[in-house]
Structures are given as structure tokens and as C-alpha cells.
Amino acid sequence: MPFPCIKIQQEDFDLTTEINNLRKGHKKIGAVVAFVGTVRDLNEGDDIAVLELEHYPNMTEKALEDIRLKAHDRWNLQTSLIIHRIGKMQPCEQIVLVAVTSRHREEAFHAAHFIMDYLKTNAPFWKKETFANGDTHWVDARMSDKDAEQKWLSR
Amino acid sequence: MLNILYFASLKEALGQAEETISATEFSTVENLINTLSERGEQWAGALLHNTNLQIAVNHDIASRDTPLSSGDEIAFFPPVTGG
Numbered sequence: 001m002p003f004p005c006i007k008i009q010q011e012d013f014d015l016t017t018e019i020n021n022l023r024k025g026h027k028k029i030g031a032v033v034a035f036v037g038t039v040r041d042l043n044e045g046d047d048i049a050v051l052e053l054e055h056y057p058n059m060t061e062k063a064l065e066d067i068r069l070k071a072h073d074r075w076n077l078q079t080s081l082i083i084h085r086i087g088k089m090q091p092c093e094q095i096v097l098v099a100v101t102s103r104h105r106e107e108a109f110h111a112a113h114f115i116m117d118y119l120k121t122n123a124p125f126w127k128k129e130t131f132a133n134g135d136t137h138w139v140d141a142r143m144s145d146k147d148a149e150q151k152w153l154s155r
Numbered sequence: 156m157l158n159i160l161y162f163a164s165l166k167e168a169l170g171q172a173e174e175t176i177s178a179t180e181f182s183t184v185e186n187l188i189n190t191l192s193e194r195g196e197q198w199a200g201a202l203l204h205n206t207n208l209q210i211a212v213n214h215d216i217a218s219r220d221t222p223l224s225s226g227d228e229i230a231f232f233p234p235v236t237g238g
Contacts, residue, residue, distance in 0.1 A: 125237025126163035141234035
């Protein structure tokens with residue numbers, strides 16, 4: 001596997017299993033920060049029945065690995081993992097996991113936040129919503145996500 | 156020869172996910188966009204006049220002035236919305 005720290009998968013993930021694997025054999029780890037993104041049932045006021053995630057195979061893995069390595073360059077981290085699900089999901093399901101380990105909490109907190117902000121604006125994934133009445137809609141990109149990424153440039 | 160990919164709303168608007176163009180005259184992404192946009196309004200709207208158009212060449216984010224060479228994979232897509 002070219003990117004063992006990146007997983008693009010249809011199936012759900014188990015947080016405890018993933019974190020145990022990330023910590024295994026690393027005795028210097030003193031902090032683990034994990035962010036889990038989940039499917040909301042409401043977006044712009046309509047009931048969502050299904051959320052479908054499309055991605056660009058190969059480019060997605062490369063983009064996520066680039067972001068992960070940027071975080072390792074910037075902070076003193078031990079290990080990190082990004083899991084992003086694709087395909088069809090329902091409200092309340094997990095979509096994304098970013099988990100980072102470091103010696104002390106500060107690095108892991110910053111790095112997990114940084115990876116999520118960059119993932120939002122740089123990794124080629126697209127969300128399509130299907131509503132209860134059968135209508136479909138491609139989710140629009142948010143300016144606030146771009147702003148969140150930009151903030152890291154001046155920190 | 157160029158391999159062209161379309162994703163998400165662009166793929167739906169253009170009615171195709173992938174195509175191969177056997178041509179050597181495309182020096183930049185801009186040239187390719189101009190030629191594809193001659194296919195009709197739908198294409199011009201999705202590519203030439205689309206100010207939100209995102210472009211990747213060989214899996215790296217690119218722009219309209221990125222040079223192209225034979226064998227390249229060019230992808231067109233809307234702004235990303237993962238996470």
C-alpha cells in the first residue's frame with residue numbers, strides 16, 4: 001500500500017481500533033487528538049435522506065498524503081492517520097477521521113485542526129445530497145472553509 | 156493523446172466522466188478548454204465561462220496556463236466539498 005496512513009473506504013471505521021493501531025509500539029506518545037466528522041441530517045433547511053461522496057481516485061490519496069506530510073513538517077508529531085469514507089451514507093454516520101499523536105498535546109491539537117482545514121479545501125471529494133422527496137443537490141463549497149485554510153498561512 | 160476526466164456536477168452537466176483526445180495541438184489547459192467549449196453552450200458554460208472551475212493535471216492542482224504534453228491526465232471539477 002503506497003499510503004498506509006491514508007485510507008479511502010466505503011465501510012465505516014471503529015475509532016478505538018484505529019487509535020490503538022496508531023499508538024501501537026510508539027512509547028513516546030503522550031497525546032492523541034482525533035476529529036470525527038459525521039453526516040448532518042439538515043443542510044440549508046431540508047431533510048437529507050442520503051449523502052453520497054464522490055472522489056477522484058489517486059489524486060485524493062496524493063492530496064491527503066501531501067496535507068499529512070505538511071502537518072509533520074510543521075509540528076513535532078509521532079504518527080497520524082486520515083480516513084475518509086466514499087459512497088452512500090445516512091445521517092449520523094461517520095464520514096471522516098483525522099487522528100494525530102505527539103509527545104505533548106499542543107502539537108496534536110494544532111495538527112489535527114490544520115489537517116481538517118486543508119482537507120476541506122484541497123482534497124478532491126464532492127458531496128451530493130438526496131432529500132426525503134427524492135430531489136438531489138450537489139453541496140456548494142463554503143467561503144468559511146477557505147477562510148479557515150487561509151488563517152494557517154499567517155500563523 | 157490526452158486523458159480527460161470530469162467529476163461531480165460537471166460530470167452530470169456534460170454527461171460524461173472520461174474521454175481520450177488524440178491531439179497534439181493543445182499547448183496549455185486554456186487551449187484545451189477553448190476547443191472543448193466549441194462543442195456547445197453546455198460545454199462553454201461548464202468550462203470556458205465557469206469562474207469556479209478547478210483543474211488538475213496529473214493529480215496536481217493546475218491552472219488555465221499550465222502546459223500540457225501527450226499522455227497527461229487532465230481533470231475538471233467544481234470546488235471540493237469533502238470532510
